[in-house]
Amino acid sequence: MSHHSTLAVTQLKHLIYYHLDNESPDNANFLAARLNAIDPRNPDSSHLLALTNYRLRRYKTAYDCSQKSGASGRHLGCAYVLALACQELGKHNEGIAALEKARSLWQGRNHWGKHTESSTRHTPDAAAVNTLLGKLWRGHGDSRRAGDCYIEAHKSNPFAWEVFQGLCAEIDISSSFRMTPELASAISSASASASNQEIVDDEALPIAPSSTNAISNLHTLTPTNDPFNPVKPGGDIVAQAQNNFLLPRMKSKSIFGNNVQKPTSQPSWDTPTANVTSGDEDIEMGGIQQETATTEEPPAAPTRRSRTALQRLGLDAGKDSQKARAATVRSHAKPSAEAIDADDTTNAAANRRTQHKRTISGHSAQIPDAETITSAPRRSNRLFSQITGSKTTSRLPAESNSLTAAKRDEVKKAKATGTKGRGPAQVGRVVSGNRKIMPPNPGEVKDTRAPSRNSAAPPVATQKQALESTLGVEMASTESLLATFRSLGAAYYLLSRYQVLSAIDAFKALPSAHRESPWVLAQLGKAYYEAAEYASAEVCFAKILKLEPTRIEDMEVYSTVLWQLKKPVQLAFLAHNLRDLDFNSPQTWCTVGNAFSLSREHEQAIACFKRATQVDPEFSYAWTLMGHELLTNEEFDAALASFRKGVGSERRGFGAWYGLGKCYERMGKWDEAQRHYRIAFGINPSNPVLAVCIGVILEKLRHPKAALIQYSHALSLAPNSALARFKKARVLMSLRLYEDALVELEVLKSLAPEEANVFFLLGKCFKGLGRRADSVRTFTTALNLDAKASQYIKEAMEALDDSDDDDMDDD
Known part of the structure; x- marks a missing residue:
């Protein structure tokens, strides 16, 4: 290639x-x-x-x-x-x-x-x-x-x-x-990698200040800014904005007369790039890599220029400029702070041996006190500092302030000794700023300047502490997030195990920020639906549509809730809304099918559910709903096939297993019905309807005592279940436990005061207890509540004097 x-x-x-x-x-x-x-x-x-x-x-x-x-x-x-x-x-x-x-x-x-x-x-x-x-x-x-x-x-x-x-x-x-351990190791690795990247960015990639100040700051003459080693964030800024510079690009000589080679000839001496700093900060000059400093020689010293008028007046600007420039070069070759201090001390000693300053009378000038130097500098000293920008001059006040009285005496004594031994020619200048600097004292601060980025690496202990602090923050944040997921997971786990009452309490205990979110409200609505609290479920789903009007997920459950509440208007509105939002979603077609089913248009409902299964063959809820519609039309073979598809799509979908049991029950296959009911009850052991279905099959199989246990268990799950209490009263009467049956029927009468079957069964219970007058009264009440069943009620009233060995009416 x-x-x-x-x-x-x-x-x-x-x-x-x-x-x-x-x-x-x-x-x-x-x-x-x-x-x-x-x-x-x-x-x-x-x-x-x-x-x-x-x-x-x-x-x-x-x-x-x-x-x-x-x-x-x-x-x-x-x-x-x-x-x-x-x-x-x-x-x-x-x-x-x-x-x-x-x-x-x-x-x-x-x-x-x-x-x-x-x-x-x-x-x-x-x-x-x-x-x-x-x-x-x-x-x-x-x-x-x-x-x-x-x-x-x-x-x-x-x-x-x-x-x-x-x-x-x-x-x-x-x-x-x-x-x-896997997650902790991943977090530690990510945190260490991020910290290392920050260190690399800070030490090896300095960048000029952002915005338009970056270019102008390159020409600001400060100890931390070098216009001849331009900062290059991805390229040479000088080359990129050459036309915007106030000064032309230098080729051989600097504005101070130093012979400095072009940056392109020695790329290792250029300032590397770094993260962008604010426009108000100075650009700290970065050094080269350590291995480069040991293999390359620094640039040759600049040539000495002829003495100028300033030199003849004692203001050697050219030499001090060369010294300032050499200090910049040495900062590249010796990045550590100790090396910089050693160089400054050597230069001060050299200046003391080669330069002098005498007064008008010819006597040697005396070194004033440190307080005098700090508080009242000479005008020529201010002028010199403005011209040269020497690092030594900028650092001297801080060092002078740190001198104690004893140190000042040592300075005077050392100066006097030098004067006696070498004569006036060896006296250091006082006015020009070329003062003597004492050797560094280990007990004092060596350098009050802010170190350059590469002058000295940060201590290992400091880096380790920063890494541990960052890692601790990452771990604490992750633990907090895991705690939130743990609360959500515990509530969802209870719902998936169909422990609906505990799941409802767990969802309600969540913080309000999560509790009022659409997803949590949907899970809470499904929990209420499984607990047969359809009104509470409707409230949750209605709140979801206010928070998220375009939500499609879980709306099939909301449609079933409305079907159970027999609200055709709300169900039709929901179907139209979902059709406009997403015409080809299985939730939409399930909702439309429930709307047709509620209006008793079963063929149309079956077509809608079939369309939902075509859109998503793995949508188990659609297969289950279609199976129930087919079962209503007594198409048992098609219903069995539909329920089996639902079981294949979701093995823990107890609704499809319940549908299979109902099909086999309608077909008279009691053993198969009981097996499938028990599978569904094993998945959802908190559903009282499944316990009642198992009890009914046991009654068909002539196991009344086992059926009584199932009905009692169903009542323990749902004490207000009228169906479970009615079935239990029937079994008690078949076992001739009329007193117990009467207790259940009295409770049932308060639960369903307008149900004719309750009063009909209560009349038979009074007959078994020998209370003929109460029996006639309750039969009459049943006749008034359900005139269509008058034939059966009248036959029961005529048989009040017959034996109690007659079979119970299954209807």
Whole structure:
């Protein structure tokens, strides 16, 4: 491949990721096709082409594009896209095999902290692959292996909510959403990586201040700003904004006459780039890398210029400028603060030996006190500091202030000794700022200047403390987030186990910010629905539509709630609203089907439910609703097929198991009905209706005592269940326990005061107790409540004198 083709491949990859990140799969797919044409043998090209096709829901094309490199496990991206396509196409075994062959490429990988606003990963880590493997094994029908994959994914990333939903039927909630060793290791690695990146940015990448001040600040003559080593954030700022500079670009000589080579001739001496600082801060001059400083020699010393008028007056600006420039160069060669102090001390000693200053009378000038130097500098000294900008001059006041009285005496004594031994020619200048600097004292601060970025590395202990502090904050934040997920997970776990009363309390105990969110309200509404508290469920779903009027999810449950409450107007309004929002969603068609069912148009309802199953064949709720409509039309074979489809889509959907039991009951197959009812009751042991159904089958099988146990259990689950109490009273009367039956019937009369069957059964109970007058009175009440059943009631009244051995009326 030519050089131009290589560059084109790189650019195309960048463009493809750009369009994928900006939700433009059509553009990404077109560019991926161009990339695959240029570089067809590269598996990266196949991966991007397959990925873009998968985003466009072209699953078969994605399967074909990724099969070559994905089926063999050579490329993780291809294997993952192949497995995704296999999941959509129902080829679960092939997807599992591809991911297993690529196990060495994803096992142990964790992308925690690597998905940010500025970075992302387009290949999955172990948590994502294990999640997909769990789905594939579940689609294949192996729940045990699916659970193992979900557990591994949950260990790597507890925040994968979909994994928790797949595990909540079998997982131990007490061990969920905890800080696992895998997660702690990932957080530590991410925190250390971020800290190292910050250190690299601070020490090796200084950047000029942002905005327009960056260019002007390059020419501000300060000790921390060098116009001849320009800052280059991704390029030479001087070259980028050359026309905006007030001074032309220097080629051989600086404005002070120093012979400095161009930055391009010695790139290692340029100031490296760094993070952008504020426009008000000075740019600290960064040093070169340590290994560069040991292998390269500093630039040659600048040539000495002829003496000027300022030099003849005692203001040696040229030499001091050279000294300031040399100090800048030495800061590159000796980045440590100790080296800088040593150089400053050596220079001060050299100046003391070579320079002198005499007064008009010819006597040697005396060194004034430190307070005098600090409080009242000479005018010539101020002029000199403005011209040269010497670091020594800028640092001297701070050092002078730190001198004690004893130190000042030592300074005077040392100066006097030097004067006696060497004569007036060796006296240091007082006015020009070339003062003597004492050797550094270990007990005092050596340098009051702010150190350059690379002058001295921060202490290891400080870096370690900063890293530990950052890691502690990350851990605390993660623990807080895990606690929130733990509360949500506990409530959802209770609902998934159909412990609806406990689930309701758990959802209500959540903080208001979460409790009033649409998702939590939907779960609370479903919990009320399972508890047969339809009015409370309606309130929750109505609040959801106020918060999120365009919500589609869970609206099929809301439609069933309205069906149970017999509210056709609200149900029709909901159906029209969902049809306008999403015409091709299964929730919409389920709602429309419930609306037709409530108006007793069963054929239309069956057509709507069938359409919902065509839109989403895995939507178990639609299969269940269609089965009940078919059962109403007594189409038992079609109803059984529909319920079986629902069981196949959701193994823990107790509604489909209940439908199968009801079908077999209507067909007179008591044993099959009991088996399916018990399976449904095992899934949802808190449902009293299922317990009553099992009791009815036991009555059919001539096991009244076992049926009585089931009815009593149903009443313990729902004390206000009129159906369970009525069935229990019937069994007690069949066992000739009239006193117990009378107690149940009296309670039932208060629960259903207008139910004719209650008074009819109460009349028979009075007959068994020998209370003929009470029996006639209750039979008369039943006759008044239900005139259609007058024939049966009159027959019972005529048989008051008959024996009690007659069979109970099943109706």
